[in-house]
Amino acid sequence: MARAGVTSERVTRAAAELADEIGFDRVTGSAVARRLGVKEPSLYAHIANARELKVRVALLALEEMADQAAAALAGRAGKDALVALANVYRDYARRHPGRYAASRFELDPETAARSAGPRHTEMTRALLRGYDLPEPDQTDAVRLLGGAFHGYVSLELSGSFRHTERSTDASWAWALDTLDHALRTHPARRAGG
Template identity: 55%
Template sequence: MARAGLTAERVTLAGAELADDVGLEHVTMSALARRLGVKDASLYAHVRGLEDLRGRIALLAADEKTIRIAEAMAGRSGRDALLAYANAYRSYAHDHPGRYTATQIPVGIDPEVAAKAPGPRRAVELTYGMLRAYTLAEPDLTDAVRLVRSTLHGFTALEAAGGFAHSRSPEDSWARCLDALHTLLEHWPSPAEGDPS
């Protein structure tokens, strides 16, 4: 019998908060049960196990991150939209490190649960929409989406891991990286001769 007051949503949110506090890799069913003041078995009435919990955290985080990015980008285009997108992305990673990590790890989850979460799909739509201002056509548009995601994730992951020990401020480097990304997107190179695309 499920404990009164517990729901899949409450368990997921508590798991997300725990991930932010201790790191996603330290989230266990036992640790979450202790946080909620219940027995481990009580959680299984709401989530199927650790992999399902992590998948639910990833979907929650994708929804939250997408909302933050969409709000930041509202009414903007071109360079302004790129900067708003990037800064919202980075701030979410800073504010919710465990949840952000969950969005980067492939996890299994019930397809019906995944289908009800608009975050991942909306994130793709926002990214493609933001880049259309740079007048890129396929396959360049998909390549640009991958470049943006790699750049933002790479910077935030290195920053979170303490990878920027140089005396230059990460804020200054971040600003220059975004300037360079904007310039590259505006002057996207033509395919090299012999490129199959």
């Protein structure tokens, strides 16, 4: 029988908070149980196993970021939209490093299809319509932006940029200017774009 007050949502939220505090890779059923003040077997009335716990945190993170991205993109186009979307990922990673790491967790295809992951892709595609790229170049651009955003953010979070004189904010702005320029001047742009 499930302990009163412990719900699937509370378990997920506790795991997400722990991920931000101790790192996503260190979130375990026993750590979440301690956080909630219950015995570990009590959790399994709400989750099937440790993998499901991680999947739940990943789904929460993807949903939170998608909601923030949708709000940030509203009414924006071109470079303004590009910068807004990029900053959602970077800011979220800084505020919630464990959840951000969870958002990169590999989901099975069925779960991924039902997650907020496709929303992220659709928002990126909507942003790219302002750059007037045809397919397959638009798909390549989605991958480029994802790789650039997530690569930069991951390196920054790991401390890879600590020992340089140039600020990470200046380098981030330079990277976004460069991405915008590459998209605006790409030879695959439709005629008249």
